[in-house]
Amino acid sequence: MKILVTGGLGYIGSHTVVELQNEGFDVVIVDNLSNSEISVLDRIEAITGKKPAFENCDVCNTEALRNCFETHGKIDAVIHFAAYKAVGESVENSLNYYKNNVGGMISLLEVMKTCGTEHLVFSSSCTVYGQPDVLPVTELSPLKKAESPYGNTKAMCEDIIRDAIISYKSFSANLLRYFNPIGAHPSALIGELPKGIPNNLLPFVTQTAVGLRKELSVFGDDYNTPDGSCIRDYIYVVDLAKAHVCALKRMINIAQNGNCEVFNVGTGNGVSVLEILNEFMKANGVNVPYKIVGRRSGDIEKVWADTTKVNEVLGWKAQTPFIEVLQSAWRWEKKIRG
Ligand code: UFG
Numbered sequence: 098m099k100i101l102v103t104g105g106l107g108y109i110g111s112h113t114v115v116e117l118q119n120e121g122f123d124v125v126i127v128d129n130l131s132n133s134e135i136s137v138l139d140r141i142e143a144i145t146g147k148k149p150a151f152e153n154c155d156v157c158n159t160e161a162l163r164n165c166f167e168t169h170g171k172i173d174a175v176i177h178f179a180a181y182k183a184v185g186e187s188v189e190n191s192l193n194y195y196k197n198n199v200g201g202m203i204s205l206l207e208v209m210k211t212c213g214t215e216h217l218v219f220s221s222s223c224t225v226y227g228q229p230d231v232l233p234v235t236e237l238s239p240l241k242k243a244e245s246p247y248g249n250t251k252a253m254c255e256d257i258i259r260d261a262i263i264s265y266k267s268f269s270a271n272l273l274r275y276f277n278p279i280g281a282h283p284s285a286l287i288g289e290l291p292k293g294i295p296n297n298l299l300p301f302v303t304q305t306a307v308g309l310r311k312e313l314s315v316f317g318d319d320y321n322t323p324d325g326s327c328i329r330d331y332i333y334v335v336d337l338a339k340a341h342v343c344a345l346k347r348m349i350n351i352a353q354n355g356n357c358e359v360f361n362v363g364t365g366n367g368v369s370v371l372e373i374l375n376e377f378m379k380a381n382g383v384n385v386p387y388k389i390v391g392r393r394s395g396d397i398e399k400v401w402a403d404t405t406k407v408n409e410v411l412g413w414k415a416q417t418p419f420i421e422v423l424q425s426a427w428r429w430e431k432k433i434r435g
Contacts, residue, residue, distance in 0.1 A: 099123045099171065100345065101214070103156050103205065104178030105149065106133035108289045109220065109278055112338035113176060115144050115287070120342050124149040125169045127156060128179065132292065140286040156201040159208060166212040174216035174349060176341055177205055180250065183296055184395065187247035198250035199257070206261045209268070216348045217270040218341055221255055223330070223361065223400060224248040225274060232367070233403035236274070236359045244395045255359075262357050269356045271344040276330035276363030276402050278337050280422040281429030288429035289334075298370060299331075299377075303430035306383045313385055315370050317392035320399070326370035328399035330363035333422040336415045337362055343413040363402030364415040373423075380423040 100117055104110040105126030111133075114124050118141070126138070126149050142148040152165040156179045166172055180198040181187065187194040209217065225248065226234050227241025243249035255272050262268045279299040281288025295301045305313045318325035340362045368376075378385055408414050
């Protein structure tokens with residue numbers, strides 16, 4: 098069975114390609130290398146013993162994308178990761194985000210339609226819930242107005258997929274709403290490669306621990322949480338990758354054309370910034386200097402997932418102990434710093 102993975106050399110994409118190949122799927126990666134390295138292809142081969150097919154292509158280029166589909170014969174399903182993902186950048190350059198993320202989504206659906214590929218797994222985000230009124234957040238919780246153009250592109254893409262399914266009854270899709278992905282493959286051959294100063298918490302923590310950054314700024318200790326810092330649901334990237342395989346198998350096996358299902362992909366546990374920092378230092382025996390600073394604008398106070406649906410319907414559960422996740426992140430940081 099052949100799966101086309103857009104953004105398959107990126108952080109979550111590369112881990113998902115590994116899990117797909119481990120499960121015997123043939124993978125075609127489509128990636129324009131805008132936020133990834135070609136060396137990841139060899140690293141995937143080093144982990145799985147198989148080099149996936151690769152096309153250097155921008156999903157927004159519909160004709161080039163169609164070519165990728167036609168070159169590789171019948172594509173049974175697509176997992177769509179390729180998108181920009183920096184919240185702050187999306188505020189500064191919103192049109193680029195709409196053009197790339199929404200434009201790429203439309204281009205992909207058009208090509209899938211003409212090439213007869215009916216199954217799609219979409220990389221969505223818990224950002225669509227904003228600050229939920231009730232926690233944990235379920236898939237039926239109301240969606241809130243997005244805090245950023247980035248968040249808006251995720252909500253818009255979800256809507257576009259739903260409408261495409263209504264128009265072209267043969268499609269089916271699973272929308273996976275990720276919570277906060279962290280960690281790296283246990284082999285330390287693939288992981289997150291942030292460009293410049295990291296926006297996200299864990300890469301900043303590991304870069305501070307390794308001495309690349311002087312200290313971590315903890316954005317606010319005056320939130321309405323037990324220790325005053327924000328709470329998130331941190332999901333191990335390998336567990337998250339496996340959720341894609343479960344979503345794909347369900348779609349292909351049940352062949353529910355016309356169906357669109359949404360799943361929260363998280364652990365179900367909320368962890369605060371100060372907790373993650375202390376756990377990281379304890380798990381790895383390293384010091385991470387930090388200071389408390391003011392709140393970061395646009396931050397949600399607390400969010401974590403109700404995972405009942407993904408556990409019961411997809412038969413998937415986050416499994417990796419938190420300590421191992423934090424150790425994998427540290428192993429990866431040390432490895433890339435040589
Ligand atoms: N934080 C710090 N210091 C830092 C970086 C982050 O204290 O240097 C805090 C943030 O204030 C927040 C928590 O760590 O409380 C997590 O922040 P991240 O930036 O790692 O993650 P977010 O929850 O803000 O955002 C992430 C992704 C978004 C996505 C969102 C919801 O970056 O792309 O989850 O899915 F939209």
